[in-house]
């Protein structure tokens with residue numbers, strides 16, 4: 001029978017029933033220290049890959065399963081957002097194109113804003129997006145915190161998608177990535193809601209999703225414009 005190296009309790013299975021430590025403790029290595037440092041800042045763990053895979057193939061269902069109690073295999077929502085937002089922020093900063101010629105000072109500032117603050121801005125707006133999602137789909141057994149989790153996971157994935165669309169921007173082409181980004185994100189958002197609210201009428205879910213997107217888009221544009229005017233003063 002294995003003996004716990006932390007508290008001395010004897011037991012069976014992988015973990016000590018008394019204190020929770022694993023019976024087999026690996027030796028400390030430089031790699032394990034590096035892992036611990038990274039984990040301290042990002043809480044990155046094995047669940048990241050699985051969460052990402054589920055967000056790609058089963059959006060909405062993933063959040064539904066998480067909220068229903070399948071927590072252990074997933075990266076936690078806010079650390080998922082933190083990791084994806086950091087990656088997207090760095091990618092946009094490095095690969096977004098410099099200002100075009102012949103742009104107004106306002107447009108120049110808007111590009112500057114997008115390059116430096118877009119990801120932070122969208123993260124700050126999350127509680128509001130979650131609020132309109134909650135209001136639109138308000139029903140029994142769906143609280144605001146759950147709407148927040150639903151949205152935080154979706155936003156994490158959508159921010160990763162912006163890395164892709166910004167990367168496409170690097171290839172010389174004749175069209176704006178805007179034309180891929182908007183339909184792609186709209187489709188993803190609707191697909192997520194169709195899976196998450198799969199007991200509601202499909203057309204109602206699609207209609208509500210479009211209303212949420214429009215409300216979110218208008219609010220985010222108004223707020224961005226205000227911030228840019230303030231930055232220009």
Ligand SMILES: [Zn+2]
Nearest residue numbers: 004007016019
């Ligand atoms: Zn123990």
